[in-house]
Amino acid sequence: MALSTPLCDALEIEYPIVQAPIGSVTRPELAAAVSNSGGLGTLAVTWRPPDRAAEFVERTRERTDRPFAVNVVLDPEAKEVATEDHLDAVLGAGVPAVSFSFGDATPYIERVHDGGASVLVTVGSAEEAETAAAAGADVIVAQGWEAGGHVQSEVATLPLVPRVADAVDVPVVAAGGIADGRGVAAVLAAGADGAWLGTRFVATEEAAVENHYRERIVDAEETETLYSELFDIGWKGMPHRVLHNSTTEAWERAGRPTPGDRPGEGETIAEYPGGHPIVRYGDDLPMEGVEGDLDALALYAGQSSGLTDEVQPAAEVVEELVAETEARIDQLSAVVQ
Structure with a gap:
C-alpha cells in the first residue's frame, strides 16, 4: 500500500506528515x-525579522x-513585525506554502495565493474552519488541546477533527497528541487527511535546542504537562502546554x-548567546546556545511526549511514522475482513 491522501495532492508532498512550526526550534x-x-x-x-525570515x-x-x-502567527500580542512585511519577505524568497495561526487569516490569503504559495490555516473549532475555508484556505489544520506549545x-x-472534516471541503490536518503511526492512523480514521507533529520533532537531532530539552521530552510521561498561561512574558493571554519543571x-x-x-x-534565569537575559515566566525556550537554568524555562511539549522515547534524525522519524501508519491500517483492515 502507499500512504497518500488528498493532502499530498494539495501540497505536492509524498506523505501526509507535517512538521509543526515549533517556534524557535x-x-x-x-x-x-x-x-x-x-x-x-x-x-x-514570526519572531524573526523579515530579512532573517527570507534568509x-x-x-x-x-x-x-x-x-x-x-x-x-497573527495574534498582535506575539508580534513585533507586521504580517505584511513577513509575507513580502518569504514570498519574495519563493516559499511554497504559508501557514497562519492564532488569528483571522482572511485578509492575507489572497496575497499568499498571488505570491504563488498555498495557504494552511490552523483552527480550534468547526466555525473557525468554515471561515478559513470560505476565505480560500487550501488546507485546514485542526489543533486539539493536547498539543504542546501555544x-x-x-x-x-x-x-x-471529525467536526472540522464535516465542515469543510478542503484537506484537513490533525494536530495535537500525535507522536507515532498509531496516532496518524487514528486521525486518518477520524476524517483527517494528514497529521501535524510538533513535540516529536523537537526530539530530533536537527531541532535548534539544547540537549536538556530533548532529554526532558524523551523522559516525560503523558501526565507530566501543564496547560496554563504561566509563561506569559512576551505573549500574554495565550494558553500553552509545557512540561512541569x-x-x-x-x-x-x-x-x-x-x-x-x-x-x-x-529574575534572570538564563541568557542567549551574546548575553541577552531570559527572565522567569518568559515565553523563551532552551534554544541552542542558551545558558543558565534551562530546566526553569518554558519546556513546550504536548501530551504526546509520553510516546516520544528517543532522539532521532528527522528523516528517520518520518520513515517510522509512515511505516507504522501503514502497518496499523493493514492490521485494522484485517480486523474488518
Missing part, C-alpha cells in the same frame, strides 16, 4: 530533512527541492498566584 536543517523525507517541513518566522527560506531551498512552509483550542483532537512547581506550591505575585517573577 525550527531551522532550515530540520524543515529540509522533513521535506526531503516526503513530508512537509515548516519554519517559524531561512533561501537556506531551506538550498537543502531541498521539495515543498516546505513557513508559519506566521494552543488555540479547548477541544480535544479526536472530537475536533521547577518554575511550574514553585508556582503551584504558592497557590497559582496571578502575574505580579509569582515566585521569582522577573
Whole structure:
C-alpha cells in the first residue's frame, strides 16, 4: 500500500506528515530533512525579522527541492513585525506554502495565493474552519488541546477533527497528541487527511535546542504537562502546554498566584548567546546556545511526549511514522475482513 491522501495532492508532498512550526526550534536543517523525507517541513518566522525570515527560506531551498512552509502567527500580542512585511519577505524568497495561526487569516490569503504559495490555516473549532475555508484556505489544520506549545483550542483532537472534516471541503490536518503511526492512523480514521507533529520533532537531532530539552521530552510521561498561561512574558493571554519543571512547581506550591505575585517573577534565569537575559515566566525556550537554568524555562511539549522515547534524525522519524501508519491500517483492515 502507499500512504497518500488528498493532502499530498494539495501540497505536492509524498506523505501526509507535517512538521509543526515549533517556534524557535525550527531551522532550515530540520524543515529540509522533513521535506526531503516526503513530508512537509515548516519554519517559524514570526519572531524573526523579515530579512532573517527570507534568509531561512533561501537556506531551506538550498537543502531541498521539495515543498516546505513557513508559519506566521497573527495574534498582535506575539508580534513585533507586521504580517505584511513577513509575507513580502518569504514570498519574495519563493516559499511554497504559508501557514497562519492564532488569528483571522482572511485578509492575507489572497496575497499568499498571488505570491504563488498555498495557504494552511490552523483552527480550534468547526466555525473557525468554515471561515478559513470560505476565505480560500487550501488546507485546514485542526489543533486539539493536547498539543504542546501555544494552543488555540479547548477541544480535544479526536472530537475536533471529525467536526472540522464535516465542515469543510478542503484537506484537513490533525494536530495535537500525535507522536507515532498509531496516532496518524487514528486521525486518518477520524476524517483527517494528514497529521501535524510538533513535540516529536523537537526530539530530533536537527531541532535548534539544547540537549536538556530533548532529554526532558524523551523522559516525560503523558501526565507530566501543564496547560496554563504561566509563561506569559512576551505573549500574554495565550494558553500553552509545557512540561512541569521547577518554575511550574514553585508556582503551584504558592497557590497559582496571578502575574505580579509569582515566585521569582522577573529574575534572570538564563541568557542567549551574546548575553541577552531570559527572565522567569518568559515565553523563551532552551534554544541552542542558551545558558543558565534551562530546566526553569518554558519546556513546550504536548501530551504526546509520553510516546516520544528517543532522539532521532528527522528523516528517520518520518520513515517510522509512515511505516507504522501503514502497518496499523493493514492490521485494522484485517480486523474488518
